[in-house]
Amino acid sequence: MHVTNIVNGVDVDRLAGTIEHISADPTLADFQFRAHNRWIDGGHNRTTIKGFYGAGQEDASRTEPFVLDADEPPLLLGQNKGPNAGEYLLQALAACLTGTIVYHAAARGIVLDGLECTIEGEADLQGFLGLDETVRPGFQQIRVAFEATGDFDDDQLAELAQLASYSPVRDTVSNPVPVAIEVVRA
Amino acid sequence: MHVTNIVNGVDVDRLAGTIEHISADPTLADFQFRAHNRWIDGGHNRTTIKGFYGAGQEDASRTEPFVLDADEPPLLLGQNKGPNAGEYLLQALAACLTGTIVYHAAARGIVLDGLECTIEGEADLQGFLGLDETVRPGFQQIRVAFEATGDFDDDQLAELAQLASYSPVRDTVSNPVPVAIEVVRA
Numbered sequence: 001m002h003v004t005n006i007v008n009g010v011d012v013d014r015l016a017g018t019i020e021h022i023s024a025d026p027t028l029a030d031f032q033f034r035a036h037n038r039w040i041d042g043g044h045n046r047t048t049i050k051g052f053y054g055a056g057q058e059d060a061s062r063t064e065p066f067v068l069d070a071d072e073p074p075l076l077l078g079q080n081k082g083p084n085a086g087e088y089l090l091q092a093l094a095a096c097l098t099g100t101i102v103y104h105a106a107a108r109g110i111v112l113d114g115l116e117c118t119i120e121g122e123a124d125l126q127g128f129l130g131l132d133e134t135v136r137p138g139f140q141q142i143r144v145a146f147e148a149t150g151d152f153d154d155d156q157l158a159e160l161a162q163l164a165s166y167s168p169v170r171d172t173v174s175n176p177v178p179v180a181i182e183v184v185r186a
Numbered sequence: 187m188h189v190t191n192i193v194n195g196v197d198v199d200r201l202a203g204t205i206e207h208i209s210a211d212p213t214l215a216d217f218q219f220r221a222h223n224r225w226i227d228g229g230h231n232r233t234t235i236k237g238f239y240g241a242g243q244e245d246a247s248r249t250e251p252f253v254l255d256a257d258e259p260p261l262l263l264g265q266n267k268g269p270n271a272g273e274y275l276l277q278a279l280a281a282c283l284t285g286t287i288v289y290h291a292a293a294r295g296i297v298l299d300g301l302e303c304t305i306e307g308e309a310d311l312q313g314f315l316g317l318d319e320t321v322r323p324g325f326q327q328i329r330v331a332f333e334a335t336g337d338f339d340d341d342q343l344a345e346l347a348q349l350a351s352y353s354p355v356r357d358t359v360s361n362p363v364p365v366a367i368e369v370v371r372a
Contacts, residue, residue: 009228011263018263019315026318029311033272037280039301042195045284047277049269054261054311061259066269068254070281073247075240077197077204077289083235083252085282085355086219091233092278094223095256096271097367098231100314103263114372115225125215125240128286128354129205132212138357142365147372161369168314169271170365171324179328179360181283183347186300186333 010106021055028055043078044071086123086139089173094119096169097144104163112150119144142173196292207241214241229264230257272309272325275359280305282355283330290349298336305330328359 005013022029031054037047050065051058070085072078083091094117105112120143127137148160164170191199208215217240223233236251237244256271258264269277280303291298306329313323334346350356 009230014263019317022312022315023317026312029315029317029321031272031309031311032306033270033276033309034304034306035273035276035280037277037284037303037305039284039288039298042288043285044195045281045288047280049273049277052259052273059259059261061261062266066273068269068277068281070277070285072285073238073245075245075247077200080248083254084219085278085285085353086358087221087235087238087252088274088278088281089355089358090219090221091223091235091254091256092271092274093365094221094233095231095254095274098223098225099229099256099258099271101369102225102228102231104316112225116372117223118220119223120218120220123217123219123354124212125208125217126212127357128352129208129215130290130352131205131209131215135215136357136361137352137354138359138361139354139363142363144365144367146367146369148369149372157369157371161367164367166314166316166323167271168309168323168325169275170367171313171322172272172275173324173358173363174365175322175324175362177325177328177359179279179330179356181330181332181347181350181356183287183332183334183343185343186302186335 007106007109008102008112010103012106015103015107030054043076044069044081086121090119090121090142093142093169093173094144096167097164100167101160101163104166105160108159110150110152110156110159112148114149115146117144117146193292193295194288194298196289198292201289201293216240229262229270230255230267272307276305276307276328279328279355279359280330282353283350286353287346287349290352291346294345296336296338296342296345298334300335301332303330303332
């Protein structure tokens with residue numbers, strides 16, 4: 001009889017299998033994620049996300065693209081047709097920390113009932129506007145406050161915060177990533 | 187007679203007014219953006235985004251929150267209920283670069299007809315899984331390829347790529363941002 005071993009909604013047997021496959025062939029760990037963005041008007045633009053490369057092949061699991069609109073609020077000369085890019089960055093970081101904690105907790109047998117967080121990012125618009133070259137355009141600091149419930153002791157509670165170090169977006173935001181940008185005529 | 191001065195869908199008179207106000211009182215440039223994330227199950231979690239602080243007050247322009255679902259594809263033990271966090275990060279960066287180029291081009295009188303980009307990010311899953319401590323969990327590199335159309339000469343085309351330096355999310359990804367994370371019991 002095969003008993004499926006699900007912890008926190010994560011199939012830990014499949015997770016262990018993934019780790020085993022990658023340990024045997026590390027090239028399976030190479031992933032490329034992608035998005036396509038099209039400007040619509042003013043602060044409004046639209047992104048589509050569908051395919052990616054991973055585990056040695058193009059993924060074909062998504063039959064339709066995800067479509068995401070970004071815009072600015074009226075205060076920043078937009079029309080609120082979507083969150084703005086800074087808010088999407090915070091969403092990416094919050095979602096990544098949540099997923100990372102859930103998966104790694106599952107692998108360690110830490111059972112969660114609930115996990116919520118509020119994320120806040122501080123920015124000084126003088127950087128974006130180019131009014132003061134000593135002010136960075138990006139976030140100056142970001143704070144994430146999680147509340148967790150579940151069947152864990154105080155040592156495991158402390159462990160949950162440590163698991164954040166495995167988060168890909170946390171690493172991407174905390175440490176430098178090279179970004180190459182080119183603009184050509186269509 | 188008042189003639190509204192719109193370039194690239196951006197009201198450049200209002201943009202100039204914003205710059206004037208902030209130059210007179212730089213505290214108006216302090217912004218705080220926020221998101222709230224709630225884990226649902228496995229790789230699936232949901233973010234709501236509504237209020238923010240800026241220009242000296244809480245913004246009240248959004249009557250309903252934006253709701254964004256994140257999940258993993260089946261290959262990464264999810265059910266494709268949304269893009270994953272790494273894809274949201276790429277979307278945030280693409281949207282920010284697009285908006286930044288559009289706004290700064292408008293301020294310089296560079297008229298765009300179209301702006302599209304494809305963004306690609308490379309990651310090695312060994313970092314996320316903790317299989318090799320020399321491999322970072324985050325993106326190792328990101329490439330953004332823009333195609334622009336409009337009424338601009340070659341010098342202005344080259345200028346468009348330079349404008350990316352003002353992008354808040356580009357700065358957030360390219361350079362370190364302190365991220366403080368706490369986990370407490372609910």
